[in-house]
Amino acid sequence: MTSDLDTRTKEFGREIFARLDRQGPVLFTRAWLEDKLMGLGMHDPALKVQLFRFVDTLPYLKRPEEVSRHLREYLNEARDEVPWWVRWGTKVIPNGGVLGQVLAFASQRGAEQMARKFIAGSNVAEAVAAVRAMRDRRLGFTIDLLGEATITEPEADHVQKQYLDLLHGLTRDVNALPEAPLIDRDDRGPIPRVNVSVKLSALYSQFDPIDPTGTSRAVRKRLRPILALAKQTGAFVNFDMEQHSFKDVTLQIFREILTEPEFRDWPHVGIAIQAYLKDTEADLHALLDWAKTVRKTPVWIRLVKGAYWDYETVIAAQNHWPVPVFTKKWQSDANFEKLTEFLLANVEWLVPAFGSHNIRSISHALAVAEKLKVPPRRFEFQMLYGMADAIKESIQSLGHRVRIYTPYGQLLPGMAYLVRRLLENSSNDSFLRQGFAEGLSEELLLRDPRDSGGTANTDGASRNVEQDTGTGVLAMGHAAPHSNGSTLAIHRPPAFVNDPLTDFSVEANRAAMKAALDRVRTEFGRTYPIVIDNKPLPVTKTLDRENPSRKTELVGKVAMATVEQANAAVKSSLAAFDGWRDTPVEERAALLHRVAEQFRTRRFELSAWIVFETGKPWRESDADVAEAIDFCEYYAAEMLKLGTPQHRDVPGEDNRYFYEPRGVAVIIAPWNFPLAILTGMATAALVAGNTIILKPAEQSSIVGAKLMECLQAAGVPPGVANFLPGDGEEIGPTLVRHPDVALIAFTGSLKVALIINEEASKTPGGQNFVKKVIAEMGGKNAVIVDADADLDEAVKGVVDSAFGYGGQKCSAGSRAIVLDGIYDQFLARLVEATKSLTVKAADDPGSSLGPVIDAEARTRILKFIEAGKKEAKLAHQTDLGALAEQGYFVPPTIFSDVPENASVAQDEIFGPVLSVLRAKDLDDALRIANGTKYALTGGCYSRSPSHLEKVKRRFRVGNLYINRKCTGALVDRQPFGGFKLSGIGSKAGGPDYLLQFVLPRTITENQMRRGFAPEAGVGE
Template structure:
């Protein structure tokens, strides 16, 4: 029977133990003395970071950049750029050191040497060595202090399969060398033996995501298979050597799949009896207590104990930012006290179930460790069943105090080179310098009672707390308050299940007939086409009726007849129809996503994001129309002035296939909500999806004749509607060639035409990403791969050129090629697929022609094979592409990437701007002056810094370009609807015989 102890009993013992530990940690505060009396620059950097939040940000950004800088002049220049910010007040010593005119000067060299040496010294306070030889020395020193260890290999983000295989091989080598060294170690009873059981002297800590470069919760089965193969190899070798293995926990998105993989693997016959394996729980997660309960129940079923390492969690900032940006529930506690309380609750849960689990309590908070000891003492927990853990370089005095009291202490020791270790260093610096950090508060001589007080929480520390709790999002008053809908989180099993069910439902409807909608009725047509699945062109998604020119004329007449009533419909009523349409899309989002995947070959996540965009267009434009409907009032004495808008008339929307729902919906509802009757002519290859949009608009309440769905041949029906004298607005997204023809045709005045037609056109791009020598290459490679090969390069915002500075060119292209090789190519319905087909046979043929032209003018760096049963083109990368080459200038609209080498940043900007397009562009840089210059000089409508260049979000990132990328205001922006409206000014003289009404006077 498990003993239950009262919290008050634990509290008294906790305080008693904590005071002893705290007293030991506060003796001989050499750290504080160094801050006051010594001239160690690494200590000064930490002290300055604690003293000023603004300096802390700039200092950490510089430290993040430092490993990428290749000369003292570069270091000195970046020092001035980051720390010369006039808004940040610098300490006198730092200000004096930065007072040099030229980075190449002797003072500049001295500053660079001083600071880079200080950062390296600081890094190696937290990193146990750069190679295995150094690590062995470190752990042997720890063992002399009676401390056990676990080794974590720092490394670049695993973005290629070669890197994933290397990660496994490096751990196998690490275990081999550590075990070989351990043959010479004498047994230390305090850490090598417990309750008569000999413990492994060697332990390593690994991350699941590093075993497979395409690790993704959406592809849970595929990720499990690939990861498990490598884990088995690791665990088998560890058993042969007698080493223990612990599995770390990472970002929240990977938590559930990590636990599921490990549970399944460690329940198998081969590994079920192993007890030298561990799993991590992060107490800052709201559902961590429930996860712990589930693990304990699973361990009871397993019948053999494992270690559960309990930590607070190291990704708080990242988790909160991601959840806020995605409009997802916050997975972490916002209040640190809630995390502390949850940590204590889980500690109790682990120790009260000590017969099923080994507890490893990882914390530098004296109270947290004292709490664990108090519970363990109260419950007489055997020493084998629990240990205390600290990070290397943090909590050293606490660790020593725990050792002195006879407890087993294990030190978590990361090792690796400074460059790949920088992300780890920044996390440690954030933790050390945070106001809420126990280490910092202890250094600041906070009262003992305050340091050791039970956590006072403002939110529930239990998993019953609603997951909807999130940080408040309050935009500044000059910004829109619009919040978009959240994409589905495929880390959640429910989202994956809904997606799979939707495909089953949609597949039962394949091959149906979809007819045009004219004047509120579906009409038969003489011509039909099959819409095919580009992943499998033998599969018919639906049969679509194409209207004739005569039917197009009937649709135009119906629209003219419906216009007078629609233009008089109050803006609020029109907006409410859009909101109902958004609600219907929300209800059908999994189904709509499945249609997009099957009809145009878009991968599941990207299809889901497109549904979000369509919903956002409806809701945002509804809000915007209500704002515009209020008009602008400018009154003076005796005169009223009203600036108002009225609809233009008949709008023809010609939508593309690459965003068949979002762009079709956005242009259509913009025209409708502004009071225009609208005819939607979709691309022929995506007409089934626009038929689904039609169903939704009808169900939402669009009146008869106001909206009409008119699929047809572009060369016939499209041309007829563009040239029709009753067309007022043409909203088009597509190729430059067709867009220019529309402009030319619309500019020609037709007989009986009494207005100038308004053309709103988006015509593609030849988008570039610049990667400079200071860039984070992990980020840059991932971002370029996503931007270039997401949806097979068929987004108008896709990256088709990457411009790389000479110093990093070879390193970048090598990783880019390996990362691209690691992508999965296949049918987009499969959750493992990252690269699907192109839209049809004509597109495939055109892209293949461009690839042959590229081979003639540049070097082929990569050409991946592609499946045959669909319209597939494998990703292609060309290197050393001339900036004026065909593949560097012409829009290809496929998975073809041109990599261009440049000597300096000025040349990079010139090359980036050297096309006829100006749609999207990106920059990967950690040089503030480059970022500032590019914001001004990079001629694109949407400019993205240190992120991928696709995936614009309604209201947050209105989308559109200029030059030959199009005209008109940005879709999803505050002035987009004005293009569908005619502005009017109405002025009235309200003076009568020398008097006029005055506000407030009868």
Template sequence: MAQKKSSTSLNQNIEQRTQELGQQMWDLLERREPSMFEKRWWDDRILSWAMADESVKVQMFRFVDVLPMLRSHESIVRHLHEYFEDVRKHLPWAVRIGLELSQPNSVLGRALALNARSNAQRMASRFIAGSSVEEVHSTIDRLRSDNLTFTLDLLGEAVISEVEAEAYLQSYLDLIAGLAPRVRKWSENVQLDWDSQGHLPRTNVSIKLSALCSQFKPTDPAGTMAAVQPRLRTLLRSAMKYDAYLHIDMEQNSYKPLTLEIFKQTLMEKEFRDFDNAGIVIQAYQPQAEQDLMDLLKWTKKRKTPIWIRLVKGAYWDYETITSQYHHWPIPVFQEKWESDVNFEKLSQILLKNYQWLRPAFGSHNMRSLANAIATAHELDVPPSAYEIQMLYGMGKEQAQVFAEMGHRVRIYTPFGELIPGMAYLVRRLLENTSNDSFLRQSFTEHVNLETLLMNPAKHAKKSTKNKSTEEPESGFQNEPLTDFSLEESRTQMQEALEMVSDQLGKEYPLLINGRAIDTKATITSRNPSHHSESVGTVCSASADDAIDAIDAARRAFPGWSKTEPQYRSEYLELIAANMRRKRFELAAWIVFECGKPWEEADGDVAEAIDFCMYYADQMRNLAEPLDCNVPGEENSYFYRPRGTVAVIAPWNFPLAILTGMTAAALVTGNTVVMKPAEQSSVVAAKLMDLIHESGIPDGVVNFLPGIGEEVGPELVGSPDVEMITFTGSRDVGLAIHETASNTDLRQKMVKRVIAEMGGKNPIIVDDDADLDEAVLGVMHSAFSYAGQKCSACSRVIVVESIHDAFVKRLIEATKSLKIGPAEDPGTIVGPVIDEEAQQRILEYIEIGKEEATLALACESPELDEEGYYVGPHIFTDVDASCQIAQDEIFGPVLAVMKAEDFEEAISIANDTLYALTAGIYSRSPAHLLKARQELVAGNIYLNRNITGAMVERHPFGGFKLSGIGSKTGGPDYLLQFLIPINITENTMRRGFAPTADGGDDEEKE
């Protein structure tokens, strides 16, 4: 009780002191607002104007973001018109007139472009300390003269290749080596150069660990650590040599566990164990932050050397929230600002109570948060020199000066680099400065009263409009969340599943016809494409007679199954989905071994299979309700009946998802099924058959018929007792099925329906204003993930000429960093191709490409050649649109790069193919994005994202031309193809009267 009273008394004293300090700082700040004669005053007016209108703010920030890629005044003026056309009435009159009168080639247009670029660069120079070494030196000298110190952060393009990672490392090594002699000459400043534990390094830099490695992959912590640690050690040695401080910035939540682990493991090494000039960030907007802080405290005491902790609220709130909602993952950050503020104060107290181990640096512009930290330090008798205040360069200059004058060490987080590539950083700072909850906005723009600004954030809890306990769960279909492999628990489960399945390899699997297991003399041995000497299993191979038996079993089961209520059929699908969830990692492991899919791809395959079951179950419930159109004397009912027996012929590249999707659609609509998987993936298909059997679906409704396509295919396609064929695979086989099915057998009772998805030759256009960081990664992963063995994979990239060389250079270097290896290795991105036949076909196309174009990159893996069926990524340039490698579907990691003179030609090249499956574009021109929507010929068009990874309901999938027959899988029309619409009309009038709606008659009531 005494301790509780003591804690309560402490908090009361801290609150009182917080209010006093807040009032004191506010009084000082009010006298320090910039005057209209200062550049910042005008910048603030621009920001205030932008803040007042959300639509203008969005367009202004988007324009600033694209500006670095606009190389001519014509392009700048065109984008100004495109971005601000819809919000023109919201603009100041002078700006409206300028836009209305300017044309790209006019004198006024040139002036407008020059003014736009110079204003953006001027704004960038406020938040970015300089682009050259001399400018950076000048900035930190100026900070020093203002009694402020610094930490430097290098801006630039995202690190997407090992060349760029090495350049990032070298830039910091040069910075430390060049800066140390200069700052050593400064006169001593006790306030800045000393803390309670001794002398502080004057050179202070902040780095991101993800920039030390082009493949920073939480799925593969061991591989990522092996890549990052050597470079981190080099930086630490340089810091020790030159008496510099090295700080590790924190990024998105998925990187956090790995970032903390690399930091702790490296600094625990004997060489660095006594190095105390290092630190890391803790983000208070994460509920997990307190536990992270306590773990660091425990680790630091074990290490016996203190570290610094930069406590911040967090800068990735939008990203974390949107990404989590997209994946249906738990949101890892607080959803209301007051929660982050409360946590910041709580963590501040923990830091100050342990300041000798965790040396506090409070990074914030929120006066309440900083006043509370200082008040807490005062009440805990922590000397001011034991902690520091950190603020962003270009923001809250007056605040920084006030804290410095109060005797605090203030460190300015100072980004530097070229202004134009640094625009992305500028946009983030502008967004932060103009967010609705920004302290700076509330205090200086909206003039919120001091009492509100200094209110204890815990009091907001009572006013919160969100009540988590009463939030209703989302209804209707929801996509199955992908596994988050950044979590150790998920990685452990996957690894255990791989080990368990490895012990089950080599088993035998029979046919299953009418509920009976049938062994055959002929068998198919399924081999692991990562290690072709390893048998995944032996599957019985059906004959034509077995196919006849399976069709007969399905035909006889049809009457009973077709009469099963749609509600019950939907429940069967939901039971299958539940079984898949229960065996999720096990199923993914089988896919890894049998089809060579890396972890994330295999997991996505299982998640999509679950989605198909759940989505089609939900859709069938809706379709089961008859549509009534009644009039007096007549009742009309429109409803659906199943077709009959469906032959499902599936591919190997999505061994569970596509087979499940086609089978589930047939089942839930009341049809019976003969399920013929690809030879290469028959073991995974056997596992699906087990799940179907476990769900309790009656015998004969689904019949498992693995076999050689040439032997059982003709019977499945040609049988008069098969009413429908659904197929996914190559164009040639799909067209042959369509031709055979169209020849009506006189024994048929119905014209056969064929659904066929037959591949593509999918393009991505890279416009001259594209974000190259995003475009390179999007093209690379679309082309080479799963070794390019997706029908949606990018096989052609069409690049506008002005950026062609820069794009190709970065694409080649980024692709070199992709890990080629066995699928069970969590670091693998490019696994094997499916079998020897596929390998030879792809190699033949590579030889054709060498004759037709320029081989710009060939990623070889000689150490793997004897182990499995490996083909590394290949990139061809100087490819003409008529080349064979630009027209034929190769189905492997071969990418053709084509140059287009302009965007119009790029569209023309993209459409010059027999296929129309997927297509994509990277552009920041609204006009060009609209043109792509209207003119790109493809079933699925993706704007500013990769073109693979379609999700059920969100991205119904399928093409036209020679890419497919039928409606999109995973979409609202798909089930209709498995149904026959029926309309029944009944005349209800007898002798001049008819029943009323309530069952009576139409007699006139007195």
């Protein structure tokens, strides 16, 4: 039967090919010229990339000289890879003047003409005109609204209005036109003439799969009027599908709203399903079951291959997540055919619309429909506006309904869509390129994709090339602990890999986090003791730790150490030092691996404690645990390298260079990364052979106690790690000045760091060494926004940098320095995006921004805000309502027109306060950015290669981020730390960090004995 189906598929394919007009456009016409220009890009990947970058940036360029400069810079970036005529052309691109104006005009008109090829119009009237033209050709349509990314609630409201206006305008005009039976009827009668595609993420600025319930509620509120109008006016609505992380919540919204009484029996609705996703078959089975047993009304399914392949593979690689898509094109094609068969076998409930330009895929659908005796008019084919017109006409000539996916909207936001279409046309795997530009034979183009895969991939055609990190809820590196905690087996991966962040778009992970929060709540109110020599000490004085999201909730009590107990901790650590120093480095590394396994096993529980004690939202808390795991694994691997002595031997003399630990290390950690930073400093000291005293911040001492539990469970010897929570002002001086403390690793405020550094520099009696101080001291970080920046990305990046975890990160972007030409536009969107943030308790999955850490922090931040009101213009301050009394919440606040020397532009606030400064040009922006006493992180959003090069040279910070937020450094990938008054020492998570915890030694041994020396290598 399979052979018969394939034979019939190829027969249909040959018939379609026979009906194609493959002559192409007439010589020297505009269409011919466009095809030739497209062909130049198709066959030169480097040129294609640079031209597409130019096209994407072009709408943002306001002056002719900017157009010339960007074109020259893009082409120069690929000088060694582009054809000779391009290299020559870059030399004659004018800088300005009349020729520059001509070039700018030609470029913009050319881009507009190219956009018109793929975009039907910029307003409803033009969309109606395009629809009329298609109907004259007996082609159906579905209108897709192009627009900027929805990052504010007013933008979401505007999108809703656009859909309503579109439905009003289209139905009024199109329903009045004469009937075209080929596209206006199926085998059962009339079908809607007006067909609109809706992108759900455009209807809610905080669309996020971490909170499917809240996301669904907000989206359905704006979606109901759209569906109600469509139902009233006889239109059809299709739900578009976006990236994989949005898939499940999109399906959830689809099911929830279409089981509401108003829409339950409405058949004129559908959803796009992507064949390149590995889990699509399961989704279709679930939709069939829902349509049959719950809704009891059919829905349409638009089956497409998928348009986000590059994005999905890149995101998976960056996060070390399983790749959700098939990684070979033939696999997606084969799955498309498999799903085609499923849909056509269930047309009573899932009505198919096959979205493809691939003649093999189309022919297979026709063959399956014929075999299953599905009426030809029951299903349809959908293709893209401006592409493959010959194929559309061929299918249409066979008597089948063809619907055109027709985007309309403004040119500026339409560029992203245009570039995707250009990439599709020029892809090596594109059917259109292979079939038309490269002229492959019909037989090759019509072969079974499984045969194509088997012959083209002889090294394992059926195997997906992906990063295989496991399956199920614990698929992101959440492995089980070692069965034997005392094993010395060392995990030596070929290269360090960051522990994957939890993917909260996966329902099982959300359920695990919710269960952990519920479980941790049952443990509220416990008391956590001081631990010395692995023994808890009797508790006398305690500190209450309340939940900053709900200050009436007591998370727990923590013992507060006395000066006597601080001295006892130092004595214990000193006594354990010699034994731990002489412990083989492999055993010390093994301890860190076991600690990492403890973290993995308790990942959701530890995240829950961080949520409750420090007010970090879900993702931030999970990232905290992941970073702690990374520190364990990375420092273990680095110490194994560092622990191998270097030999510089000569005949008769052995020379060995090696490192040994410094001694007792005091680890003084902040509360804002309560597990990660404490773990990072502690494990670096431990694996290097030092003994440690853990002094967590008072505000995060319960999380510190959890680290001590993990150390003990991993088998840390008595005295090697002591847990000493307490008041820093009371026990800090004792620890810093103690003559037996060799090293202090500190992360916190500049004021305290400088005091520690000063006190540690003294050498009291009985201290025969100079203390080592490692300190990370904060920042006043700036993000520069260039005039050509992508505003969708820049606004979101600045909001995330400024308000992520309430701005309570030393890396937070507390200054946005915006070039004059884009300042007002940027500020308007920034304010609305900030207004749209969801301020909630941190344990709510929909929380964009939670509380600050405590009452003292809130009071301090509010004083800065009051000072800022006198120095600058208050552009926005969120109304907190009842939250202001519920917990330690501070309103997200934006100041505009901020003088560069204002306190809010110079002092580290450590809260959700953002200063927006205006710069004349990039040089001015760099001067302002560098004009503070700090040098920790910074960022720049620009699409000018020359400007980015200047920023890289002159923006003097420890961590500089280009076209992304300035927070979220990963161990090894972005070693973290600054200079000036931002830090003392090397970068955490970097290759030289451990050198700060050790001392180098050289041992030289004379092997000569009365003129005799052993041969090299003897006795080794």
